[in-house]
Amino acid sequence: MDDDNTPTPTIFTEMDTLQHEGGELEWKESARWVKFEEKVEEGGERWSKPHVSTLTLHSLFELRTCLQTGSILLDLEGYSLPQIVDDIVDRQIADGLVAPDLREKISFVLLRKHRHQTKKPIHRSLADIGKSSNTASSESVRHPSQSRSMNDISDTPSTDQLKNKFMKKIPRDAEASNVLIGEVDFLDKPFVSFVRLAQATTLGGLTEVPVPTRFLFILLGPHGKTKSYNEIGRAIATLMVDELFSDVAYKARDRDDLIAGVDEFLDEVIVLPPGEWDPKIRIEPPKKVPSADMRKSVLNLNELGQMNGSAGGAAGGEDEELPAPHELGEELKFTGRFGGGLWLDIKRKIPWYCSDIYDGFHIQSISAVLFIYLGCITNAITFGGLLGDATDNYQGVMESFLGTALAGTVFCVFGGQPLIILSSTGPILIFEKLLYEFSKNNGIDYMELRLWIGLHSCLQCFLLVVTDASYIIKYMTRFTEEGFSSLISFIFISDAIKKMVAWKYYPINRGFKPDYITAYKCECIAPDQGESSFFFSLHFNLTDLDWSQLSKKECVKYGGALVGSSCKYVPDLALMSFILFFGTYSMTVSLKKFKFSRYFPTKVRQKLISDFSIFMSIMCFVGLDMLMGLDTPKLIVPTEFKPTRSDRGWLVMPFGKNPWWWYVASFVPALLVTILIFMDQQISAVIVNRKENKLKKGCGYHLDLFWVGVLMAVCSFMGLPWYVAATVISIAHIDSLKMESESSAPGEQPQFLGVREQRLTGILVFVLTGLSIFLAPILQYIPMPVLYGVFLYMGVASLSGIQFWERIKLYLMPPKHQPDFSFLRHVPLRRVHLFTLVQIVCLAVLWILKSTFLAIIFPVMILGLMVVRKLLDLIFSQHDLAWLDDILPDKDKKKKEDEKKKKKDKKSVEPESDEEVRGKLWANMKLNSRLHTDTASACQTHSYCNLQSWRVFSGFTVHLNVCRSICCGCVDPRFVFSD
């Protein structure tokens, strides 16, 4: 066991207590630890929630004495429980701790069978309810939910053990430590033994799960101190699952090593004052615990970790580290070579290509595809409709669908970051609108002009790609990113609401009185033709038309007049749309939140309800809509594959319609388009590639831009809309693909592992979008308000992760109720507020500009945001900005970092790796414990100190320490427990 560098296995601890059950002795499982404590509730048949083991200082000190006075058997060769028990008792007798005549009795007790608390399938426990109601008055005589094992000591794990589902919560390499605590009547002083086996061995039914046992802690004592014994058992169990102490336990050479481990543990414990905490409260496991390495380094540096409450002030706070600066990684390095970045991007992405496909095969992908697909077609229809309006149907819904499918598929197959979703965006729509108007007014052919702009823009993109221009994106901080993404989210939200509040399409007859229903009608009146009287025109029409039978549209078409008080109103539709819209939104939000409720098993809650929340909401409200049978506006997908305008084909010819100099002049508007595309694309990419998302496969800014450029040209040739990365849908895509660890130890929080990075979902989404033309019969049932509800959800959800948004909320909170954000601990509140205010003002200005014709220079304004951010350096200190924004890695800092690195290099002449720190620490500990060994060993045989009141407790500490450092003859006899 001297090999200090092998990592020690994880320990699973089970604590069994001795019970008198119907006249028979048996060991009953009372608690277990993987990382946190789970206790068998008093009522039995149920495990408590995992919680932090709160101990008393008293029990820890008692445990320390137990280890000092009991027998310690390290590296015992054990193959079966009876043999191990024999060895333990032999040693106790040899040490004179126990009378030889008790051998039989102790062995008898220690070999009693063990009853474990096992989880049963639900149908069995339901059956039990029926059963037990008959035999109920004699309670706790039978425990049908507990399995008995080790009736005789077998070497192979029992079926109960093997069936135990709890096994999957225990790491594979785990070894067990068994704590046995009991009261017997034949002992007059405690019998304590700590055993480490040379090899982990499965000892029959000793442990609940088929995990081999490595450690055994046995405490038998006289009657009357159950609670105290139990607390000692809990203390050793908690110690055994402590990462540092278990290391010590594995490597300890003798008793003193163990005691040194306890002392080390004691020095690290956190203490709660008795007047400020109720010991009955079970503390829920925290989200994060300090890692063992951190704790070690703290110990090693002779520094106690800064406590949360440490009254630091300026002096104490200086050594607190600043937050790690935002790193964008090597993807955005300026290579200086022609197309160097693009080449690196390709080299980086190629090795992942296969996994990009097969990583997509997961149930989660289905919900992601459904979710994003619905977002995409909604977007395609919305923008298609708007583009059709703006360009007299030169680009309509059909082009929008085709373009989305084509561009999206190409990008997802070949792009650098396949998680990005391409879509039409607002700024481009505005550009097209202005361009079309310009063309019409000046008699220029729109499609040809547009083609040339597209080609120029494509070339400009290539230029940006080969010059690694994307590297400037790394000068963007949280300020700019958040500004941009908030703005896009707000646009999403406001669009969704604007679309919804379509009272103008379905006006409500506000003054409607049910009683006067007879007065509400709408009649189609034929147009006045010549001198014919009203009466005449109604009944004996000049044409063949029966005007009264015409529908509203027909009436208008044939020039009739709609007369009547109900003509301009449409009943029910507005309110129904509102219900569908708001219902979809709030149901999605509630179902998403359901993840955090207590109902149903985690899997159902998470995988089913939360992941498919959007799908379920849509289904639900589509159903409601069908049930009501109202003519709500539905999703209308083109069903025939042909351009929306019949006078254009699928290909645009580059020459012939416009004067030649337009081919050159289109360079200028193309420049605007290029800036727009570059900013829109790359900011979205930065947001997607954020460190928080823990992407592992790298990204490809240059590669992305390359493909966007190619698609520009292709779409221009085919007369399809142009596409760039869409922030909100891309974020939604990432969110729907997030992976969390299946938490291993009970009580441990699942950790965010990263995103399921693959190309499959994207490809599927866009292939489905293309196929939607054939899905029209199904899709036509989806009411638009439901889709707007989904839009609203997307917008709100993409806001939720943004720190800016959190800071806005702070305005409404009195300081004492504000959440414990780290930046609030370090930056004065009014500086935080000021920073937020600047952001709000910037956004407001952008929002106003966006609503004017200046929208076309929108991307340039994003550059403006970066300028504002630079100016903030004059107002805010670098310290504040480091917490509020991510500081740019500037020159000074780099220098410092370089120096640091140099220092590190120097240091690394001495070995300083993790394993070596561990080794040194260990050596230190050894040294220290050796100091006390001589005296301590002389003390060993003395005094088991299970003393009760605080007075004696203090005395007990005295005794303990006297033993360790001075001598043992001078022990005050008052404090000796036995003899």
Next chain:
Amino acid sequence: MDDDNTPTPTIFTEMDTLQHEGGELEWKESARWVKFEEKVEEGGERWSKPHVSTLTLHSLFELRTCLQTGSILLDLEGYSLPQIVDDIVDRQIADGLVAPDLREKISFVLLRKHRHQTKKPIHRSLADIGKSSNTASSESVRHPSQSRSMNDISDTPSTDQLKNKFMKKIPRDAEASNVLIGEVDFLDKPFVSFVRLAQATTLGGLTEVPVPTRFLFILLGPHGKTKSYNEIGRAIATLMVDELFSDVAYKARDRDDLIAGVDEFLDEVIVLPPGEWDPKIRIEPPKKVPSADMRKSVLNLNELGQMNGSAGGAAGGEDEELPAPHELGEELKFTGRFGGGLWLDIKRKIPWYCSDIYDGFHIQSISAVLFIYLGCITNAITFGGLLGDATDNYQGVMESFLGTALAGTVFCVFGGQPLIILSSTGPILIFEKLLYEFSKNNGIDYMELRLWIGLHSCLQCFLLVVTDASYIIKYMTRFTEEGFSSLISFIFISDAIKKMVAWKYYPINRGFKPDYITAYKCECIAPDQGESSFFFSLHFNLTDLDWSQLSKKECVKYGGALVGSSCKYVPDLALMSFILFFGTYSMTVSLKKFKFSRYFPTKVRQKLISDFSIFMSIMCFVGLDMLMGLDTPKLIVPTEFKPTRSDRGWLVMPFGKNPWWWYVASFVPALLVTILIFMDQQISAVIVNRKENKLKKGCGYHLDLFWVGVLMAVCSFMGLPWYVAATVISIAHIDSLKMESESSAPGEQPQFLGVREQRLTGILVFVLTGLSIFLAPILQYIPMPVLYGVFLYMGVASLSGIQFWERIKLYLMPPKHQPDFSFLRHVPLRRVHLFTLVQIVCLAVLWILKSTFLAIIFPVMILGLMVVRKLLDLIFSQHDLAWLDDILPDKDKKKKEDEKKKKKDKKSVEPESDEEVRGKLWANMKLNSRLHTDTASACQTHSYCNLQSWRVFSGFTVHLNVCRSICCGCVDPRFVFSD
């Protein structure tokens, strides 16, 4: 200070650290404690949230050494800080702890001015935002939000101190303890002093608030250990606010008493294992902390409190106390005298009568009156309408209003429990319906028969009153209570929803196509008269009526036919009603929940938004309704004061219409009514008088029943409906009058103090109900769906506090996610489920019966519930029932209790009052600390042990204890800090 029995004042602790601020030394407040810790955040200008002070064990041991080695000045006569500082330094010099030449320097440092962290009004801090943005780059040079004081040491509190609003969080009798922690360069070993002043004295600007200082702890030390010093400062500050230690500090006679206090504290601390908890997490204050008395008794009994995780098993759990049995108090004792209970009730309530009026003058009453008023009139209208239907308007809305006002006012003025709200209830409605049908079919005068039934019932009630029959109610347990109140809640909820889903009144035209609006019309067609053709009848009517101008009602009235496809539909109203209903409900729920959000100051959130949530929701949706201008069904209040039926007067004559034997026979139906009234009234009363509501003024079951009887007779004479206590509205009444403590110490949870018991709100509600006839112009704007929303809320809210409901939810939760209910810790889950199942089945049976004609024997079925509960004794053990239900105090138990009492009596020969326990404890402590005094005092001058690593820390413990118990010559020099 030897008077052990005077309670010691509460202590407020402020910790100031020494700062170098622009070349100048000053003391800056860094944390404060009232009960929990509040820290000045590093960024400054802001207090952290109050949190539990997590300490390191290390710092506590270091503090212990500080107290052992530093100078302790007890009962120092101090009138000003300079004089006190002089005394401290003198003592240190006298003790040889400090060189005399350092006197000046130490005094200089200790007399530097103190800067406190004060809260500023918001407008000033907003102004600062503007200001500071100019001077921002030079951060932390100015702290405009901090006040400077003690530029010179003044005796009167400064304006800053007096203005400090924090003062109101500190109890009146509080005294301050000031902890001063600093690093200086002229010391080479720490300077420690603990001072208790003989009289608490205001020492100028030493403390943030004008609280006189009693204790001073000073720790000055050489540079380099700020963190360690701060931790020691936090440790002593935490100790000072500990109730037991502060007691010790006030009464300590010497150094050893203090150290004994620290040891006592140490013995009680709760320890968190380092691997399971991150020390950086600030622990929120718990809802409840163990009281000092509890902690004392635990100490006294030589028992460590059972820790939450203690692996008890059957053996360990037995001594856990059962929950306290449900007590109904002396109100339900069987006196055995004629009208004895009634007499006691009157005697009990008379003394409270004045306070019953003036306690009502509180802002909370307004919201309560509004809330309950709306509930009452909704109820009055609903039941009025239903009664009108059932009795051909013999009792209509007018009677309902008048009766509610009359009965309610009388009951609230004279009743025993004025918090109970009388109302019409479902069972009585059903009885009236059956009675009216019977009368009509048999030619009996309904009003006269009803009068006689009412008179008989009144007499029977009196009989029940004078025989103290209400005492049987005390045999009702949670099982019955919850069954009854859940049932009533369900009825409320289902009624609200049924009323709402009134599609039949406002059918939606489901197939409506906006395009075919021309096809939708509804015309009034005159009835076919003779042979006139369709055309003819339309334009040249035989009568004077213009049929096409008639409204729907008129058309029907005059015998016309409504023809057209839109006749049977009413647009928008159904959906609008749904939006109003659901909107009101969900807005009320959200606003109620808003109490728990972080936004806005507590007062705004609680007093304004949460208390007035119902009112605000109603206002909001009434506004929406007015905005839409739709003809939603509105609240219609009668405006003229006359009986609904014109052929009856306000008085019913007892004789003349029915045969004489009916006067006698009506005894039998009266019996049914009496049982109904008795059960309904008294169960509601039990629910209102629940112990959880902490009512202080007692109740009056007999008195209540007496007035209900009187009102029966009065209402019968006036032909008004009969009234009994309405469970749901009464609970709502109580909920709206709940009082919570304004939490004193920051971080302490507000405690539920009780209910604002008074008669005023009830009286006002019913007077307003009576006046509603004149409020019709205002009330007519309230749409009924909004009121149904309020109904739904009432029903759901009254369910929320019920354990039965919590247990139902458990079915859906996997065991590991279930909340930590105490009954779950003690009763096996399947027994809990079985118990819940029985309740569900009972309720289902009752629900089904309620829907049939058997509804009339509804009250008898409640008795059935009690029988079922009795049968449960056979299935469940008393242990389980004690946790799930409140056990009846049966004979065996009483005997045991008597025995216990006797034992107590015996014991009380020795003094055992709280104060005496305290005294004894104190004596024990004294004794113990005396044991060590001789040796300890010899040790005092040694070794300040601020040692850093765990090794030395262990050594330090050694030293410490050696000093205490053995000798001090044998101290290992390695562990001595100085010399």
